[in-house]
Amino acid sequence: EAGVTQFPSHSVIEKGQTVTLRCDPISGHDNLYWYRRVMGKEIKFLLHFVKESKQDESGMPNNRFLAERTGGTYSTLKVQPAELEDSGVYFCASSQVPRWTEAFFGQGTRLTVV
Amino acid sequence: RKEVEQDPGPFNVPEGATVAFNCTYSNSASQSFFWYRQDCRKEPKLLMSVYSSGNEDGRFTAQLNRASQYISLLIRDSKLSDSATYLCVVFGGATNKLIFGTGTLLAVQP
Numbered sequence: 001e002a003g004v005t006q007f008p009s010h011s012v013i014e015k016g017q018t019v020t021l022r023c024d025p026i027s028g029h030d031n032l033y034w035y036r037r038v039m040g041k042e043i044k045f046l047l048h049f050v051k052e053s054k055q056d057e058s059g060m061p062n063n064r065f066l067a068e069r070t071g072g073t074y075s076t077l078k079v080q081p082a083e084l085e086d087s088g089v090y091f092c093a094s095s096q097v098p099r100w101t102e103a104f105f106g107q108g109t110r111l112t113v114v
Numbered sequence: 115r116k117e118v119e120q121d122p123g124p125f126n127v128p129e130g131a132t133v134a135f136n137c138t139y140s141n142s143a144s145q146s147f148f149w150y151r152q153d154c155r156k157e158p159k160l161l162m163s164v165y166s167s168g169n170e171d172g173r174f175t176a177q178l179n180r181a182s183q184y185i186s187l188l189i190r191d192s193k194l195s196d197s198a199t200y201l202c203v204v205f206g207g208a209t210n211k212l213i214f215g216t217g218t219l220l221a222v223q224p
Contacts, residue, residue, distance in 0.1 A: 004157075033211070042116070043158065043201070043214040056211065091157060098210050100148060100203075105157035 002026070004094050004106035012112045018080040021109045025074070025094030031103070032075050034067060038088040046090075049075060050098075082113045115140055120202050120215035128223050131192045135218045137185040137202030144213075146205035147178050149187045151198045152217065158201055161187075192222045 007022045025032045034046040046065070047057040051072035060067070064083070069075040079086050089110050095103035120137045127133050139147075147164040162169065164176040164185055175188040185202055202215035 035212075035214075042118070042216040045211040045213070048211060059211075100146065100205055100212055101160065101163055103160075105159070107157045110155075 004092055004104050006090075006092050006106040006109050008109060009107065010110045010112075012114060013082055015084055015113055016081045018078065019082055019111060021077045021079075021090050021111070023075045023077070023092030023094075023106060025092070026096075026104060029094035029096050030072070031095045031098050032069060033093045033103070034075070034077055035091040035093065035105075036088050037091070037108075038085070043091065046077075079111075082111075084113050087111055087113045116215075117141060117213045118202055118204050118215035120218050122216055122218060124219040124221055126221045126223060127192055129192055129194060131222075132188065132190045133192055133220060134189075135187045135200055135202070135220075137187075137215055139183050139185070139202075139204045139213075141204070141213075142180075142183060144183075144204045147185050148203040148205075148212075149174075149176055149185075150201040150203050150214075152201055153198045158203075158214075161200070189220075192220075194222050194224060196220060197222045 005024045032049040037043045045059040048055045049069045052069050066078045089108045091108045092106045093103050118139050149161040150158040151161045152158045164178045166178045168177045173190045177186045199217040199219050201217045204213045
């Protein structure tokens with residue numbers, strides 16, 4: 001069974017550009033989470049989807065970040081315009097039910113804004 | 115104050131050593147507790163859940179002290195393959211999300 005997959009694995013963009021990250025959860029998983037790790041800091045929650053609905057987006061840093069999950073399958077996280085402080089590793093995780101013993105993380109997208 | 119505090123290390127230990135990691139959390143309403151393992155440039159993976167009664171999985175023993183809001187992980191007979199970052203993770207009190215510590219780096223030396 002395929003795990004959580006994220007695209008791209010790496011992205012280097014200039015400040016002011018737009019980047020879209022994609023997450024394909026494990027098939028059948030209704031819960032999808034985005035997390036981010038900025039250099040030297042802990043992994044932090046960004047938002048949580050249940051199917052196509054945003055359950056909790058309290059961790060989104062500002063309105064330059066837009067997450068979508070059309071149809072309740074894959075999700076995208078767009079950063080527009082990107083700033084230097086957005087650099088970090090963006091992780092996606094999914095679970096069938098909201099129990100963390102059954103959640104799996106993707107390998108992450110390493111974003112570098114220069 | 116961070117919600118989950120860990121000693122970042124690094125912990126450099128020889129093969130076969132016993133090593134212990136500690137973690138404290140600030141939200142007394144936290145419900146569930148975990149240790150995750152993260153290898154360099156990889157995703158975090160669940161190592162084990164942590165229960166008040168203590169739980170053991172092979173060479174790994176986890177313990178939770180709710181009164182002190184303290185979590186521990188003990189690794190016995192360290193292997194080279196145990197080298198990784200160990201993340202203390204708490205399931206937030208009223209919210210359905212994980213709160214991560216910064217992680218403790220373990221390097222097991224031959």
